[in-house]
Amino acid sequence: MFFPPVFSLRRAPGRAARPAAPFAIAAAVMSAAGPVAAQVFDWVPESRTGGKLLLTGGVSSVEGSGGGGIATWAVTTGYGAEDGVGANLHATYINLPDYEFRSVGAAVGLWDRVEVSIARQEFDTGATGALLGLGKGFTFTQDIVGVKVKVLGDAVYASDSWMPQIAVGAQFKSNDQGAIIAAVGGQDDEGTDVYVAATKLFLGQSLLVSGAVRWTNANQTGLLGYGGDRNDDLEPQFEGSVGYLLSSNLVVGAEYRTKPDNLGFASEDDWVDVYAAYALNKHLSVTAAWADLGSIATFEDQRGLYLSLQVGF
Amino acid sequence: MIRFALVAAFALIAAPVLAQDAAPSAPADVMSTEHPGELAVAPYAQSNAHAGATPFEGTAMYEAFHGEAGVGRIVDGLVARSVADPRISGIFAASDLVRLRRTLKEQFCYILGGGCAYSGRDMAAAHAEMGAQAADMGALVENLQAAMREEGVPFAVQNRFLAKLAPMKPDVVTR
Numbered sequence: 259m260f261f262p263p264v265f266s267l268r269r270a271p272g273r274a275a276r277p278a279a280p281f282a283i284a285a286a287v288m289s290a291a292g293p294v295a296a297q298v299f300d301w302v303p304e305s306r307t308g309g310k311l312l313l314t315g316g317v318s319s320v321e322g323s324g325g326g327g328i329a330t331w332a333v334t335t336g337y338g339a340e341d342g343v344g345a346n347l348h349a350t351y352i353n354l355p356d357y358e359f360r361s362v363g364a365a366v367g368l369w370d371r372v373e374v375s376i377a378r379q380e381f382d383t384g385a386t387g388a389l390l391g392l393g394k395g396f397t398f399t400q401d402i403v404g405v406k407v408k409v410l411g412d413a414v415y416a417s418d419s420w421m422p423q424i425a426v427g428a429q430f431k432s433n434d435q436g437a438i439i440a441a442v443g444g445q446d447d448e449g450t451d452v453y454v455a456a457t458k459l460f461l462g463q464s465l466l467v468s469g470a471v472r473w474t475n476a477n478q479t480g481l482l483g484y485g486g487d488r489n490d491d492l493e494p495q496f497e498g499s500v501g502y503l504l505s506s507n508l509v510v511g512a513e514y515r516t517k518p519d520n521l522g523f524a525s526e527d528d529w530v531d532v533y534a535a536y537a538l539n540k541h542l543s544v545t546a547a548w549a550d551l552g553s554i555a556t557f558e559d560q561r562g563l564y565l566s567l568q569v570g571f
Numbered sequence: 572m573i574r575f576a577l578v579a580a581f582a583l584i585a586a587p588v589l590a591q592d593a594a595p596s597a598p599a600d601v602m603s604t605e606h607p608g609e610l611a612v613a614p615y616a617q618s619n620a621h622a623g624a625t626p627f628e629g630t631a632m633y634e635a636f637h638g639e640a641g642v643g644r645i646v647d648g649l650v651a652r653s654v655a656d657p658r659i660s661g662i663f664a665a666s667d668l669v670r671l672r673r674t675l676k677e678q679f680c681y682i683l684g685g686g687c688a689y690s691g692r693d694m695a696a697a698h699a700e701m702g703a704q705a706a707d708m709g710a711l712v713e714n715l716q717a718a719m720r721e722e723g724v725p726f727a728v729q730n731r732f733l734a735k736l737a738p739m740k741p742d743v744v745t746r
Contacts, residue, residue: 304704306704306706309704309705309706309707309709309710310709311709311712339704339705339706340704340705340744341704341705341706341746342706370705412740414737415737415738415740416738417733417735418734418737419738460734461733461737462735463730464727464730503726503730504726506720506726
């Protein structure tokens with residue numbers, strides 16, 4: 259506020275454009291350095307943490323993006339509101355009769371607009387691996403990089419309308435067992451899912467409803483590769499969640515997720531779970547679920563406990 | 572040229588000092604005659620519509636908030652928590668807390684179906700100068716939740732009330 263008038267004087271008609279005195283040169287240097295630094299920082303929006311209400315950023319889904327456990331929501335992860343950032347780390351474990359599923363990952367929410375997530379999934383066949391001819395303890399590993407962008411709406415605050423929060427996203431998935439995938443009829447060891455998600459908290463009813471359509475050709479979300487001998491195209495699949503808020507830090511609900519059925523050697527079932535998510539505070543939450551993942555690689559009735567731990571802000 | 576630069580420099584240095592001398596001093600606090608203990612505010616038209624939400628039908632919600640006494644305790648608790656909350660205490664520092672408590676009690680009573688009239692300004696006017704961010708509103712809601720919890724208002728009932736307040740966000744959050 260002190261130096262800009264020097265510029266305006268210098269630009270005034272009839273005045274020399276050339277700074278004629280050390281003072282003017284010093285002033286010009288200082289005033290040029292200030293705005294450049296200011297412009298760089300102006301470009302980065304203000305960033306506070308912790309602006310959202312408890313649990314309204316959702317929890318980490320098995321694919322790393324913010325949502326329920328097996329379904330993706332339109333919310334951006336973490337507790338950063340429009341003026342802030344949030345992030346979390348998650349570790350998820352599903353204990354199934356014939357397999358173990360593990361996922362670890364990180365997600366960042368930027369100004370409640372963009373979410374970027376990474377996740378590594380391990381699908382451990384344990385003793386079942388020997389029965390499948392893969393070897394005991396054979397493990398499929400899948401890496402997922404996800405991006406989600408909020409398009410419109412406010413899931414929490416727009417309680418005077420039916421308009422949900424809507425987001426679009428993509429997940430780039432890569433599986434490390436290309437040879438096995440090819441051997442069982444899978445088409446690819448890499449795949450990309452795209453989705454549109456709509457999430458609404460009916461605040462007056464303490465009820466959360468979320469739905470998503472995902473275009474995917476992933477077998478068992480990609481744990482058994484992408485595409486197959488039956489079908490290789492991206493097909494729309496549905497993911498739905500309902501949740502009832504029992505208190506500000508406890509939500510219970512159920513989820514449903516349809517899946518493609520691309521592989522001839524093993525039919526694939528829809529996934530369903532009932533869950534409870536408990537936030538100790540804005541830095542630690544636990545989600546427990548009873549998940550029914552149906553038939554996986556010819557082993558039927560894969561039902562078991564889902565446990566997920568999250569730390570973040 | 573050098574003389575010009577020196578004159579310009581002197582003018583720039585002196586200008587703020589001169590401007591400060593010339594600036595009118597802040598008006599002395601004028602107390603309201605209508606509401607003793609409050610600062611007077613510029614006149615405005617009063618309307619229940621300024622409460623920012625339509626009231627619940629019947630008195631069940633007001634009763635669930637334990638009537639006038641309960642709403643009084645909740646508003647006092649909300650303001651006390653917010654004044655002491657490092658996230659948003661700065662916003663409340665310049666507020667007339669006496670007037671804030673009175674108008675909030677009126678607003679809550681009106682929306683909850685308690686039959687009060689709301690005499691405050693509309694939400695956009697009341698928040699225009701605050702420069703509140705989304706995170707500030709989040710903090711305020713958390714303080715309100717805590718105050719309602721302390722009063723023993725059931726969680727589902729709290730949410731019915733919050734659903735009336737939440738759409739005010741665009742008027743409250745101005746930056």
